[in-house]
Amino acid sequence: MRLSELSAVSGISPASIKFYLRSGLLEPGQAVHPTRAEYGDAHVRRLRLIQGLRSVIGLGLEDIRRIIEASDGAETSGHKRLALLATVQSVVLGFSNSGTREPPTVKELVLQMGWPDEDSEARAAVGEHLAAMTAAGVAADPAVLVLYARAADAIADAQLTVTDGQRSVEELILTAAVGMxxxxxxxxxxxxxxxxxxxxxxxxxxxxxxxxxxxxxxxxPFDESD
Amino acid sequence: MRLSELSAVSGISPASIKFYLRSGLLEPGQAVHPTRAEYGDAHVRRLRLIQGLRSVIGLGLEDIRRIIEASDGAETSGHKRLALLATVQSVVLGFSNSGTREPPTVKELVLQMGWPDEDSEARAAVGEHLAAMTAAGVAADPAVLVLYARAADAIADAQLTVTDGQRSVEELILTAAVGMxxxxxxxxxxxxxxxxxxxxxxxxxxxxxxxxxxxxxxxxPFDESD
DNA sequence: ATATCAAGATAGTGCAACTATCCTGAGCGC
DNA sequence: GCGCTCAGGATAGTTGCACTATCTTGATAT
Known part of the structure; x- marks a missing residue:
């Protein structure tokens, strides 16, 4: 299909599509002539992904690109999907990993939840955030943390089950990010x-x-209008 | 104090302060002359509030103004603070209340948690969000919801205790918003x-x-630096 | 009386995400 | 064959937000 049709199908203006092409968010499409290019289903999916990440989550195009770059070649195996999901998390949550050392609370939490005691970006992020909260004077109660973790654990499993069934990487990402x-x-x-x-x-x-x-x-008789 | 001193004390540029004045985020200050105005401690607090809401939470000035407007005259009694906190929630979380009718899950949750069975913006927001999630095909499991609620309940109480101790409305808002x-x-x-x-x-x-x-x-070989 | 500095207004900057315009060149009708 | 029209690509303009810089005016101090 042509750019105009792609626009019609995806509901995104041709101008925006061009903009995404320029920004490298969308692959150029099969150029049949210097003046005519053919777009396919992958482009539609990509556009949906971009649109979803922008409208629902409010991600910037820069972040979206990082996710898209990470998604290249992730269709295949389970553990590549895992890596992709990790990247999605990382981008969506804005992980920074500035090298704070992990508060003991995290390990306790991991053990208590029966999670594998491994390093991950997410784990580092939790550690850092806890440290930051403590520093900000709003320290999180470990008991509360466990409650969070229980809730998180419940949805994590459900989420993974859902994401498992996704056909395309784009849907995988969208489901994961939007669900989250x-x-x-x-x-x-x-x-x-x-x-x-x-x-x-x-x-x-x-x-x-x-x-x-x-x-x-x-x-x-107080007036409680705001 | 003058604008320049206010700037020095708050660490916000005079230009920005002027901008906030124009935007109505900051009251004009006691004008002693057409060309000289006197600012007080309230202005400093207000600036700190604006700065905090912007830098930590990333609120837009429009949202900040809504919060500030709601804060007028809320210094006094407990239930006015309550109303103010509700507004802060509403703004920070972007409540919309578009009139969806509440899913039964919410009432069940409220009863199960022993929360007062009353209407509130937050309750409406929960209802709407659940409906939206269902509509989006990512329906939330009621069991998961209860886990959320337990966690939420735990921090709510802690948060309220913290906010209770705040001296000024500005600190109250900031503590509530930042904590959240x-x-x-x-x-x-x-x-x-x-x-x-x-x-x-x-x-x-x-x-x-x-x-x-x-x-x-x-x-x-894509570059995976982030 | 004037130099200076503060207050207020007006317009400009930078960034992000588009959006509108222009240009070129291909396909088609005449 | 020749030009008309339309698609694709590039360039520049627009919008919204949050400032920021400049300019003007007028009061206070010397």
Whole structure:
């Protein structure tokens, strides 16, 4: 198909497609003439990947390119997919690995969860982040960490099962990244809900709160609009 | 103090301060003359808040303004702080509330967690997000949701205790937002670690995996520096 | 009285992600 | 065969955001 058709199929403007071509995010397509190139299904998938990573996760084109580069030749074996997933994680989460040494909490966590006690970028990232949080004065409670890990473990397995069934690398990446992102957002919102719930429980005694009349305290008619 | 001193104290360039003034993020300060204005401690705090929300969480100025607007007059009582925290959540997490009706899972979760069965933006957001995930084909398992909720519950309480002790509204917001953000990042990284761990366990049998989850790709010599 | 410095306004910068325009050259009709 | 039109490729412009630099005006100090 031609660029214009590719545009029609993918829903991305020809101008943007050209832009992606220029940026090296999309391969040039089989050039049948100096002025005519043929695009295939791989291009459609690639565009979908780019679009998905941008719109859903909000990745920049630079990050997307890194993922795409890592995806080259990863169709084949399971362990190559593994490597690819690691890269996706690394890019999506912005791993830096600035060489902090791992807090003991991490090893404890790994052992407690029955995870293989191996180095990985993700593990280093967890260690670093814990250190950073401690440094920022918002140290994470190890008990909370275990709760996180249990939740994480549950979704990790589910995610892997889903990603296992993907046909193309593009779908693999998209499923992994989008799934990760959506779960993350979900957790955040659950935390928000937990905080809201806890707040209500805490402040119900102190001040009147409007909605459901959990307490009959009507001493001060506060305006709670924001 | 003058603008220049405010700049010196806060470490933000006079130009940026002016920009914030124009944007309405910072109040104009007591104008003693048409050409001289007096800034106070509140301005310093406000600037710190803006800076923190931008640099740590990466919020846009528009979002920051929404938070700031919500913070006006929230110094006083506990339940106003509650409302403020809700706004902070709403902005940081980008709540939209487009009117999806809540999946039954949410009420079950709330009951199971012993949270007050009340409406809130956070609750609506959870409901919507679950619906969205289902729609996207990555439905969240209720069992997983409970795991999330347990983790969320644990940190919510801790977070609230921390935020309770804050002196100024600005510190309150910053603590809440930064804490939330850091926990978010932590969870993501733990998920990444879980996935990496699970992957290793899965693929260890199928293919050779090399220490770091990567191997030298023989087919194409692409540069894998990151 | 004027030099100077601060406050306010206006316009410019840099980056990211497009988007619009132009140019060239191929295929097709006449 | 010749030009018209349209696709592909390159170049430059646009938009949005967050500043940043400059310019103007007017008050305070000398």
């Amino acid at each position: 992102h959506l779960h993350n957002q979900l957790i955040l919102k659950v935390i928000a809900l937990a905080q809201a719930s806890r707040s209500i429980q805490r402040y119900a005694q102190q001040g009147p709160h409007t909605q459901k009349g959990r307490d009959g305290d009507a001493s001060q | 953000h850091l926990h978010n990042q932590l969870i993501l990284k733990v998920i990444a670690l879980a996935q990496a761990s699970r992957s290793i366990q899965r693929y260890a049998q199928q293919g050779p995996h090399t220490q770091k989850g990567r191997d030298g790709d023989a087919s194409q």
